[in-house]
Amino acid sequence: MSCASATLAVWASAWLAGAAAPDDVLDALAPWSDAHDVVAADDDAAELTALPAAGTPPTSTAMLLITIRKLAPRGQARLVLPAPGDVRGLPGPGRFSREATATGEGVLFADAGIGVVPGPIADGVVRWSVYAVPDPGPTPEYVALNEAERDLRGQVRAAAAALSEMDVARHRPGVREEIAASLRRRPQALWPGGMPPQALRVLQQADEVDAILSAAAGDEPGGALSATAAIARSDALRPIATAVRVARRAAVAEAVRVLVSVPR
Known part of the structure; x- marks a missing residue:
């Protein structure tokens, strides 16, 4: 996406x-x-x-x-x-x-x-x-794509742990199905044939983590979470959102580098 x-x-x-x-x-x-x-x-x-x-x-x-x-x-x-x-x-x-x-x-x-x-x-x-x-x-x-991917993988685990600690699944029954449906609804990006495989993989992983973040942040104010819990959740998820942005920028930068460097 x-x-x-x-x-x-x-x-x-x-x-x-x-x-x-x-x-x-x-x-x-x-x-x-x-x-x-x-x-x-x-x-x-x-x-x-x-x-x-x-x-x-x-x-x-x-x-x-x-x-x-x-x-x-x-x-x-x-x-x-x-x-x-x-x-x-x-x-x-x-x-x-x-x-x-x-x-x-x-x-x-x-x-x-x-x-x-x-x-x-x-x-x-x-x-x-x-x-x-x-x-x-x-x-x-400059952020090396290997570094961005490694950090993003760590944040995937952090996102899962954050969901568990905040018990989002309890407040939102069917949250896993909601994440999968969210990914299916998003536009499917098209990429040039020369895209480096690692960049594509990192972009896909970023989309998956982004969908988890959207689910984790989905409770409306006044809903099942208290204001204090909502603030704690936001603080816990912020580094994960940052890692998603870093990973996407690194993947796109690497794709651009590869695509423009191929002799014509």
Whole structure:
């Protein structure tokens, strides 16, 4: 499942490197929404990209790809998955960083000087808002995929232990079936043929842990858990959510590295 930004980051990088066709990128985005459109989120982005400004009729993701190619013919994409208190990978203060943090995802095209953030605007429509990012910030920390996978496996065990300690299954009968159903309902991401197997495995594991987190956090306020227990549960699960984000970023970064390094 991963997220729409991960799909765009991998496929756009592969396309810029000559490892995919533009139609492949557009087809890969299809599972995330019936329709996608694109706008420049502010005047700076509109001037830089010539994309339509917010408040005017939007354009297509095909035009976004053309724009990226014009700005950085051989660039690469960086997946960002920020959360409050965890802004690793962001370029620094600015609208892109704020909106990506609010949404929980985004794609930075550092060589092109832009960042894009997806968000639903209507049933079946995702809008990609484009922001000018004149300073990409420092090089993001490198996390080896082996390290990310090892930590994620540890967090799988931690997630299971947290569910047991908090007795979520008692409060939520059928929670295991709920997790399996949640995974089946999520969009099935499409990946290029040259994706490294380990990156695919880590992305799958991240999806599984994410589904467990969703189940563990599923009690409504005023439900079976007391406020104190709910806070304790949130504190216990936060490191697991962080590990999921780290693993997804590491997997996508490794996929991009491999896809763009293959001789054409």
